[in-house]
Amino acid sequence: MADDDFETGDLFQDPEGYYPPEEQPTFAEHQMLSGQTVRGNLLWNAGRTSAHYIEERADTLIRDKDVLEIGAAAGVPSIVSAIMGARTTVMTDYPDVDLVQNMQYNADLAADKIQSQSKLHVEGYKWGSTPASFDVLIMADVVYAWREHGNLIKTMQMALKKDPSAVALVIFTPYQPWLLPQTEKFFPLAESSGFTVTKIFEKLMGDVLFEDDPGDEKLRRTVFGYELRWAPDQLESNA
Template sequence: MADEDFETGDLFQDPEGYYPEEEKPTFAEHQMLSGQTVRVRLVGSHPLYGNLLWNAGRTSAHYIEERADTLTRDKDVLEIGAAAGVPSIVSAIMGARTTVMTDYPDLDLVQNMQYNADLALDKIPSQSKLHVEGYKWGSTVEPLLAHIPSTGDEKPVSFDVLIMADVVYAWREHGNLIKTMQMALKKDPSAVALVIFTPYQPWLLPQTEKFFPLAESSGFTVTKIFEKLMGDVLFEDDPGDERLRRTVFGYELRWAPDQLESNA
């Protein structure tokens, strides 16, 4: 029997509206204290929160800009959980030698971070290098350290500054965050990890705050540096204490003196 061609019509065509439309990326702007504007693309409705410009990220960027001369200029900076990457971009604009912007190694997130890094290139001085990497907390930091220029001596390269904005809410990941700090932060008294966050779910604040005694037991000192009340909440319809949901908390974590002595 000879083969015959059969017309299938629209049998295998999904009906219109069968799949929800993918949300298009949106853009947001961060106004630097210098008057410059950092424009970033956000990731649609991505479940890993690349779709928002968080208060802690904006506050971190302002904190870095205000102190760039002593905090980040000519230094090596790593951002963990960067999302849109505003603090990384501001660090690079303000003259950090190396800035590595990281978030979970999801293709959409990493590509979006790279897009934002490229978008800011005209604002970044030529001597400042901004890199993008996917990174899972607690995993090896060797690919991140590889971006730091070698000093030519035998001392291992590591980062002078870690930016950790709105990451400690993930309390189940506290151990992995501290592991990353231990591997990535330079063993130097001036090296610092900036931990800045807002308790968007205030009832979980006691879980979030467990990060700090865990860090202290892991070789770090913890210093609260500010508590800033924002004008508006980020999520108006969320439950819980409104004042806490408007507040950004800032901490500095540095190596404890005994950790530096053991490294001498």
């Protein structure tokens, strides 16, 4: 697939059951491991950790691949993917005009850091809509929306390329620890829907993101990371 031939089509539509953020964004900078900085708002721990994970493994995970980020907010993992040589990166979130404009603004600020052969698109997106074909899905801090697990699984089924190297990165922090059992139901649902689930890390951050929030502080400082891939029988049925 040539860069100029990449089509998003009508993959991106108004979502159902997903709500835009109510708070006004605040802006900060994410420092890449390379020393470069990327500007963003709502820089949550899962997004930062996802970006570092991508940067560390860019040669095998990202370079010359097609990448979709859903629930992107500031879009830092998308921007880092583009900087690190992804062929095409599509940064998406709820199609609220202000939110999409903010993602585009962050992407534009990083334009001078992105190689000319890398394409970065910004779009609104409905979970579980029209099929596409991506090598990597970035899903940072989305599985907390447990009522949307079915649509998240549908998104993976429709958007993740049927290839053994294709992977969905599911990275999250339980900001509401009492809902962690609901959040974790995503993984057996994914397994019953044709995916393998591999836990890749559990990282304790130095500080909680929201100091005044209730619930177990250690859990609110912990970032969990998983890789989801097509199960072998799903690949065989596609052969």
